[in-house]
Amino acid sequence: MKKYICAIIFMAIQLVSAQEDTKTNWSGSRPDGHAPISIMGDHTHGKGEFMFSYRYMYMNMEDLNRGSENVAFSNALRPNDVYMVTPTSMPMQMHMLGMMYAPTDKITLMAMVNYLLQEMDHLTAMNGTFTTESSGFGDTKIAALYKFFNNKRQQLHGQIGISIPTDSIDEEDVTPASSPSEVILPYPMQIGSGTWDTEIAITYLKQWSEFSFGAQARTTLRIGENGNEYRLGNKYSFNTWTAFMANNWLSFSGRIELGAVDKINGINPDLNPMMIITADTANSGMTYANAGLGFNLYAFKGSLKDLRLGFEAAMPLFQNMNGIQLRNKETITLGLQYAL
Template sequence: MKKHIYALLLAATQIIFAQEENKWSGARPDGHAPISVMGDHTHGKGEVMFSYRYMYMNMDELNRGSENVPFSNALRPNDIYMVTPTSMPMNMHMLGAMYAPSDKITLVGMVNYLSSEMDHVTAMGGSFTTQSSGFGDTKVSALYKFFNKNTQQLHAQVGLSIPTGSIDEEDVTPASSPNEVILPYPMQIGSGTWDAELALTYLKQWGTLSFGSQARTTLRTGKNDNNYRLGNKYSINNWVAVKALDWLSFSGRIELGAIDKIEGINPVLNPMMVITADTANSGMTYANAGLGFNLYAFKGNLKDLRLGFEAALPVFQNMNGVQLRTKETLTLGLQYAL
């Protein structure tokens, strides 16, 4: 009789371990997506994770539609504008926290701080720079895990973007000196609207290989206090990662996306002064490609600490009107789970 009981206990133990081994595992370097992807993973009940990300994005040169054009193409007498931007580097610092009250639900919160500069040239041959900085919109969301089995996971994200970022940033321009005037749409810190953020993420792992796919959208609601709303965003991210070592993985990512035009007009802005004040020059479709790596401490005093890095470049950009081209985007981040 005892032999039968031992046999049953051994069989049950093997089944439990087999089920655990057949789950998507976060305890490997490719257990998280490339660091630029948000909401890519969930946590088990009671787990907490803190994260910091730094992102640098550079915009330079002009596109009219999908064609690169010289700055003179956007200025009088070739076009209606008196001023065009020539470059816009942006820095973003993001602090995030995740907590799982259950195995099915993970709660997420994120705050960010942005700083931007925009260089300009005028139709008269002059040049100047404007700057803006401050805390952006606050993000809160919940991730719901539908399943995790057969080394596959599917989860959804439902979130809210809270308009804590400024939409009244000002600086001095040659036409306004010595007074400050409100800056155009790309130089504002926040959206000014309460926005829904939705995503669906699928994950799959093999022995040394993993795959992920995420569809994401940001849906703007109403109009802000300056009588406009930013365009809705839509994107699909797909990535593949290779586990080179227990503590190192390399990833490749491709993103396809679209951004709608700005709706409404800030009545304070003159759309004929600078191209960034004209809402006709907003919205685009694009494709980006990124390469990166993840470092993962799987044991020792730093266990469950991660470092991720990714460099991304545009593959394709088709803009409404004339806009600055997006160039390189660099993302570096730390994640620590408790």
């Protein structure tokens, strides 16, 4: 994480010295004034401004990776491995509501709540199939963004926040082995972390007359153990994006993300790690690279002024997983943002 932050700061210094001397500030009042809709905490606001947002995200996982190689489902099941059950797919939907408010020109406050719906299809060693489901409100996130500078069409701001465990880590459903009773679901099917987590980010932005550039380093650090005696892995990501402003109301963007997730620490005593691969903490954590393409629509005048619609579709470029896990597939993000 430290090397990512140093890289962004160095890049910011280089770009500051390389650009023309202009007093024009970086502006959010253009279609590329916000990052691709999948990026959180990408911008700040002026004193007294509010922004409300809604995002919908669909993420799909299918097939299996052992390390970075795609493997057959039979590779994860007895007699080829120790497991009795493997997941085959896991679609997830998330609805996110957010609000930002700037009490000063330097500080912007942010809060976000989300609601998740997810299901997982399974295959057993006896060629049986079944599906489990879970849904509910996830962790609540609050943060403060601090603007270090905004001049010469550039901005650098930092973010520090906490994730409050308002989620459930005791989601249950019926499986063929437990029927008709419900049993606790494995780690990926739980709604949140169950721990108080720290989120830190730093973001650099640069605009030209028709193009813009952004980079963000972000980390989520888990603290302690949850009530089920485990802790999800820390997350680290570095996003960089460019956008082209087609006109006053439309921009197109491309994004690259590099990231890593640590293994789960600890074990839920109610889960049998030999029953299904998602109950074995050895099958957690990964490194990855993703690419996304999207657009922003921006109402720059009229009764809908400052309403923004964002869309992005992302696909994995690379994923190297600990143990054996579902492969990440497509991620679709659609959102509305309205500033006052």
